[in-house]
Structure formats: structure tokens, C-alpha cells
Amino acid sequence: MTVYEAIKEMRKRSEAHEPFAFSYMSYSLSRQKSDGEVEVANAILYKNPKNPENENRNYMLTYLDCSTREVHQLWQPLLMSFEHEPLTSID
Numbered sequence: 001m002t003v004y005e006a007i008k009e010m011r012k013r014s015e016a017h018e019p020f021a022f023s024y025m026s027y028s029l030s031r032q033k034s035d036g037e038v039e040v041a042n043a044i045l046y047k048n049p050k051n052p053e054n055e056n057r058n059y060m061l062t063y064l065d066c067s068t069r070e071v072h073q074l075w076q077p078l079l080m081s082f083e084h085e086p087l088t089s090i091d
Contacts (some may be wrong), residue, residue: 003090004028006082008060009035014045019066038078042066048073 001009013020015018019042026035046062060073076091 001081001085001087003076003079003087006079006087010045010061011083017044019044020078021081021083023081024074027075027078033048038074040065042052046071 007082010020010022011087015058021039021041022043023037023039026038027033028035040063043063043065046064048057048060048062049056059076061079063075064071081087
């Protein structure tokens with residue numbers, strides 16, 4: 001499965017309120033730092049905040065971690081796995 005196929009499935013499940021597992025490589029643009037791989041056991045996607053000043057919003061995903069009830073963001077190209085299966089490519 002590719003990154004964009006996984007994102008499509010994540011959006012589909014989120015619309016149905018069905019949590020899913022995934023992992024991604026963290027990266028903070030403002031700190032220019034990664035804290036390594038992040039594994040999320042139960043999440044659903046949220047719509048990205050409408051902030052016209054954030055020129056990177058089209059490359060990010062916003063999700064709710066159902067276990068902690070915290071909202072986080074990740075860079076789409078840094079998505080690494082979906083439902084514990086590694087992703088094959090970005091296309």
C-alpha cells in the first residue's frame with residue numbers, strides 16, 4: 001500500500017468513526033528536529049485547521065489520538081505504516 005492509498009483509507013475510516021493504527025516519523029519544522037518514530041494505536045483524522053498563513057497545511061494530516069484524546073499533526077510524506085503494515089512508497 002502506498003502513502004496516498006493509506007491516507008485515502010484513513011479518511012474513509014475516519015468518516016465512519018472507525019479508529020485505526022499507524023506510525024510516522026516525527027519532524028518539527030520550527031525546531032528542525034525529529035524525535036523519531038511515533039506509533040499511534042487508535043486514531044481518527046480531523047480536518048486540518050483553516051489557517052491561510054500556514055502554507056504547509058496541504059502536506060499535513062491532523063489526527064485525534066483516541067487513547068489520549070490529544071490532537072496532533074504529521075507530515076503526509078512521513079507516514080510509515082498503516083494497520084501495522086509498512087507502506088511501500090509515496091505515490
